[in-house]
Amino acid sequence: MIKKFLQKNGLIIDLVLLACFVAFLIFWGQRFPVMFFGMITVAFIVLRRIDYQKHVILKRIILTGFSVVAVSFVIIEALVFTQLGANDPEEADYVIILGSGIRGTELSLTLKQRLDASLDYIRSHPQTPVIVSGGQGPGESIPEALAMKNYLIEQGISPSQVIMEDRSTSTQENLAFSKKIILESGLEHPEIMIVTSDYHMFRSKYIAAKNGYAAEYGISAPSPGYLKPVNMIREYFATIKTFI
Known part of the structure; x- marks a missing residue:
């Protein structure tokens, strides 16, 4: 039924x-x-037009590709789920809060x-320095x-406790540029407390480890429920990119 419907109304769809x-x-x-929707749309249009009975090898390649994506996902x-509720109690040398966009x-x-x-x-931990990390985007x-x-000052945090890292535009840069600030203070092997969204914690800790921090602890913030599906899908692609 679905196949006949697509054959009859495919162009309109x-x-x-x-x-x-x-x-x-x-x-x-x-x-x-938006771009993910566009990618799915193009894939739907292209794949629907292939005659799989004539192109058996292509069919196998596509099925294998889908299987690899499904398993890796x-x-x-x-x-990612292992770090959704991260709330580590350990003492850290620095707290690093990762940016996530502002409007104006x-x-x-x-x-x-x-x-x-x-x-x-x-x-x-009033004696623990806090690095707020995030540059300026569009x-x-x-x-x-x-x-x-x-915002932290408005919440009663001392301005002297907060250090700005205002050049980064990605998670990799957040943690690399923050480490440079820490190294300039004379601490060579810092233990850090990362604060970021729940879905983002696994990748953040992984990137921190790659940047040579002595230890990576985390406090995960809840993310908006209506954004969770999109964030989890985006995190899949971002993690693949990080691994590569």
Whole structure:
């Protein structure tokens, strides 16, 4: 039934999907959900037009590819899930809070949740320096690090406890540039407490280990439920890229 429906209405479906993709691009730009929808749309249009009875080898290649993606997705998401509720109690030399976008000067919900998750630890460790890490991207009037520092100060954290790293544009740069700041303080083998979103913790700890930190602990912030599916899918691709 589905096959007959697609054969009869395939062109209309293709046009509707492409129109939706163009509309999403216009309204929301090149964000991950939009580009992922576009990728799925193109794959649907192309794969539906292949005559698999004539192209048996191609069919096997496609099925093998889907199998590899499915297995790797399950494995990586399982690793991500191991860190969803991270709340390590260990003492650390530095706290590093990873940025996650602002709108103008306003914190995104995800970034606010990361900062809120850090407050209990920071307040109970007033002598532990806190690095807020995040540069300035499109649509941001100030660096993320400055917006983060301002918010922590509003919550009663001493300005002298907060150090800004305001050049990074990725998780890799967050942790690499933060380590440079720490090394400049004279500490060669720092133990750090990473504060980031739950879905982002596994990859952040992995990248921190690659950057040579002595130990990587973590406090995971809850992420908005309505963004969870998109974030988990995006994290799959980001983790693959990190491994490669």
